Amino acid sequence: MGIIETDKEYVAGTYKRFNVALVKGEGAKAWDENGREYIDLGSGIAVNIFGYGDHEWKQAVEKQLDAIPHSSNLYYTEPCGKLAKMLCERTGLKKVFFGNSGAEANECAVKVARKYAHDKYGDESHSTVITLINSFHGRTLAMLSATGQEHFHQHFGPFTPGFVYAKANDVEGLRQISRENACCAIMLEMVQGEGGVMPLENDFVKAAEEICRGNDMLLIVDEVQTGNGRTGKLYSYMNFGIKPDIVTTAKGLGGGLPIGACMIGEKAERTLGFGDHGSTFGGNPTVCAGAVSILERLTDDVLSEVEKKGLYIRKKLEGAKGLKSVSGMGLMLGLDTEGSAGEIANACLENGVLVLTAKTKIRLLPPLTISYGELDRAIGVLREQIELRAK
Ligand SMILES: Cc1ncc(COP(=O)(O)O)c(C=O)c1O
Structure with a gap:
């Protein structure tokens, strides 16, 4: 059996994979088992931020593997x-709890918020977390509850209670929900990634911060997809001039190894004590050594290039027939197209370009270090496929 057949036979069928088996990668390029080359505009869903085969990350990981790979x-x-x-130094937050995924980082954030309120009120009266309709926060049972999309609230009940959903960019609605429920936190993605690359409006984000401040609630920002340079700032909330109480991240920070980080600000820095939380692999030295090398290289120069490359892509797509709009920030872009996003993604693959979809859109999350030449080639193919399907 080949790679694809073996996977289809033995791996649980939870993923709708593209019909390609990747065997090698270098920078923004990947090769399949037949030696075909692709330019990857997805970075393993925002993970390989410095591309495949990132030499410095690999060296850092290997050095730690030789020293002590795991110690508990x-x-x-x-x-x-x-x-x-x-x-902490780059965000101003005070403490970090490490886990292994975005969902775990968010679980930790909700635990911190609930315990913060519990410590204050002595009971569970203020345990509700407000999240947004169309959000995505992960696949654990609690994070499925946190995710404000009905189709994630099926099949696996009973779900974790204590989440209510507000409409994005509806300030009055958010105020009302926060008045009607005894809440401990608001949790937001600055750009809803899985929800179709939808950035929040600045006024709404500011209002969420103000509601949290006025009601002693914690503002949690989920930076699992938007974090680690993706939007042109180290974390996307830095584009909005706010100071969250908790920031979660994962994906790109690990550079290809699993990591989740829940960063906790001053207000709740002492909320978690001995035994309140834990993870066997969380903070694993090999993963952390790789992450140090990623973070060290997310310099101002790299971040300003992200912004420039995002604008470059937008320019390259300008006026494309069949392209209705482009949303997003930096190198996190959503393309609303007349043709089906799924069909366009498959056609791009046939033509040597890997793109992602989110809801009905094409989603682009290229490595931050992709070259302008690679962007020219890949966006050229994408534009052609969008135009071929214009109505
Ligand atoms: C905003 C956001 N939060 C949480 C998650 C879940 O992350 P993980 O799959 O690492 O658990 C994702 C994954 O796509 C995400 O985009």
Whole structure:
């Protein structure tokens, strides 16, 4: 059996995979088992932010593998503390809990918010978390509840209670929901990624911050997809001039190894104590050593290039027949097309370009280091496929 047949036979059928098996990658390029080359505008869904085969990340990981790959959280290791320090210094947040995925980082954030309120009120009276309609926060049972999309609330009940959903960009609606429920937090994605690459409006984000401040609730920003340079700032909330109480991230921080980080600000920095949370692999030194090398290289120069490349893509797509609009920030873009996004993605693959979809849109999350030449080629193919399907 070949790669695809073996997978189809033995791997649980939860993913609708493209009909291609990737065997090699270098920078923004990947090759399939037949030696065909692709330009990847998806980065393993915002993970490989410095592309495939990132040499410095690989070196950092290998060095740690040789030293001590895993030790458990019963002992101190250097990379874990170093990474936490770097994250705190660059965000102004105070403490970091490490897990292994975005969903886990968000679980931790909700635990912190609920315990913060519990410590204050002595009971569970203020346990509700407001999230947004059309949000996505992960696949654990609690994060399915947190996710404000009805189709994620099926089949697996009973779901974790304590989540209510507000409409994005409806300030009055958000105020009303926060008045009607005893809440401990508001959790937001600055750009709803899985929900179709929908950025929030600045006034709404500011209002959410103000509601949290006025009601002693925590403002949680989910930066799992938007984080680590993707929008042209280290974290996307930095585009909005707010100070969240908790920031979660994952994906790109790990550079290809699983990581989740829940960064906790001053207000709740002492909320979690011994035994309140844990993870066998969380803060694993090998993963953290790789993440240190990623974070070190997310410099101002790299971040300003992200913004420039995002604008470059928009320019290249300008006036394309069959393209209704482009949404997003930096190198996180959503393309609303007249033709079906699924069909366009398959046609791009046939023509050597990998793109993603989100809801009814084409979603682009290229490596931050993709070259302008690669963008010319890949966006050229994408534009052609969009235009071929114009109505
Ligand atoms: C905004 C957001 N939050 C959480 C998650 C879940 O992350 P993970 O799949 O690492 O659990 C995702 C994944 O796409 C995401 O985009």
